[in-house]
Amino acid sequence: MNNYLLNTIQMAHFVDEGYIILEGVIPEHLCHQAIDETREKEAQDAYTSIREQRHHFSWDEALQDSVYKEILELPQVAQAIESLVGTNPQFDHYRVHRTQPLTDNAHLNFLHYHQDCMVDMRPYTFDINVSIYPQEITPEMGGTMFLPGSQYRKVHNSNMYRYQHVRGSKQLVCAAGTVVLWHGNIWHSGRPNRSESDRIMFLARFNPCVPQIRLWNTEDMDQEAVAQIMLRGHAWIGGEHPLEWMNRIRQWRYMSGDHEFDFMGYAKRVHHSFEYDLNDQPYRESVYNSITR
Amino acid sequence: MSQRQRILIMYLSTACLASETTAWAEYDGTGKHPYTGAMETEPPYWSVLEAMKDGWRVIQFPSDQAATSENAYRTGPFPFEFILEKLEDVA
Numbered sequence: 001m002n003n004y005l006l007n008t009i010q011m012a013h014f015v016d017e018g019y020i021i022l023e024g025v026i027p028e029h030l031c032h033q034a035i036d037e038t039r040e041k042e043a044q045d046a047y048t049s050i051r052e053q054r055h056h057f058s059w060d061e062a063l064q065d066s067v068y069k070e071i072l073e074l075p076q077v078a079q080a081i082e083s084l085v086g087t088n089p090q091f092d093h094y095r096v097h098r099t100q101p102l103t104d105n106a107h108l109n110f111l112h113y114h115q116d117c118m119v120d121m122r123p124y125t126f127d128i129n130v131s132i133y134p135q136e137i138t139p140e141m142g143g144t145m146f147l148p149g150s151q152y153r154k155v156h157n158s159n160m161y162r163y164q165h166v167r168g169s170k171q172l173v174c175a176a177g178t179v180v181l182w183h184g185n186i187w188h189s190g191r192p193n194r195s196e197s198d199r200i201m202f203l204a205r206f207n208p209c210v211p212q213i214r215l216w217n218t219e220d221m222d223q224e225a226v227a228q229i230m231l232r233g234h235a236w237i238g239g240e241h242p243l244e245w246m247n248r249i250r251q252w253r254y255m256s257g258d259h260e261f262d263f264m265g266y267a268k269r270v271h272h273s274f275e276y277d278l279n280d281q282p283y284r285e286s287v288y289n290s291i292t293r
Numbered sequence: 294m295s296q297r298q299r300i301l302i303m304y305l306s307t308a309c310l311a312s313e314t315t316a317w318a319e320y321d322g323t324g325k326h327p328y329t330g331a332m333e334t335e336p337p338y339w340s341v342l343e344a345m346k347d348g349w350r351v352i353q354f355p356s357d358q359a360a361t362s363e364n365a366y367r368t369g370p371f372p373f374e375f376i377l378e379k380l381e382d383v384a
Contacts (some may be wrong), residue, residue, distance in 0.1 A: 046355075143331070154367065154369050162318055164318035167315050167316065236316060239306045239373075240372070
């Protein structure tokens with residue numbers, strides 16, 4: 001059996017940027033099925049019944065008649081999910097987005113950057129969202145826009161509604177059959193669809209039920225390479241890079257189990273060792289909550 | 294002839310008005326520059342000081358916050374937010 005678990009470099013990019021893109025991993029025939037299913041069920045309003053089951057915590061039961069179940073079970077997708085949230089995660093939400101071409105500008109002011117996990121004070125544990133794009137997404141179609149690296153910023157959604165343009169924002173443009181796995185707290189927004197076709201995306205959210213520690217393929221563990229990825233920074237952070245770096249160091253210490261991980265001596269200077277973090281209330285609570293959920 | 298307000302919100306790298314712009318938004322009461330949702334990658338001005346030289350008036354500064362052991366690593370909304378205005382004649 002192939003090993004499709006994410007590797008350390010991919011995980012470092014996830015911890016830094018907040019998302020992983022698996023470009024074109026869904027076979028063509030499943031993409032066609034997904035597009036047809038979405039349009040048919042939308043036309044029949046059949047997804048309404050699925051939406052009503054959103055508190056069904058068994059995703060294979062909630063999606064039993066859907067091609068999206070088959071897509072989520074593809075080894076490349078399932079093992080990427082496992083790398084981030086472990087086996088048997090809780091499935092608490094899903095939704096099919098079918099965005100029609102924009103006919104007027106009336107709803108533009110509702111396309112705000114937002115964070116899905118508005119009530120989420122867990123400092124290290126995180127949910128992931130999985131977005132499935134069965135169609136090619138062109139720039140005109142207005143695919144999801146992410147603010148890379150924003151997942152450590154705890155905000156209430158309404159705080160951000162006046163933001164419009166942020167340096168370093170990335171709007172998704174991708175091949176058909178692409179899957180994006182993204183941190184539940186990353187800032188994101190749909191964009192106006194200015195093409196002539198509808199835009200389809202399936203979204204599912206997974207909550208970890210195990211500690212998110214070394215769940216990926218760690219054979220290539222290289223802390224120096226990880227540090228170099230996290231040190232690159234992002235244009236929107238400005239003068240707050242030291243704070244952002246500290247948050248990444250703490251996240252990686254938690255996830256890698258290497259409680260001496262550091263770069264530029266940032267954490268070492270103030271946290272001499274893991275013992276300090278063990279006395280850190282949010283860290284302790286996060287470990288405890290991960291284990292006892 | 295009456296006047297309407299244009300609001301430009303700028304987020305800078307630091308609390309210094311000459312530091313680099315990282316994010317921005319415009320709300321235009323004249324209706325001449327509506328938000329289109331188009332993604333802009335370059336700010337209209339690279340600092341608040343540059344905008345002031347073009348006639349924008351600063352009407353709100355960010356407030357300072359002390360770092361404590363509780364909030365030292367906590368990050369949230371963009372902290373260095375400046376609100377600027379310009380009054381323009383409308384027919």
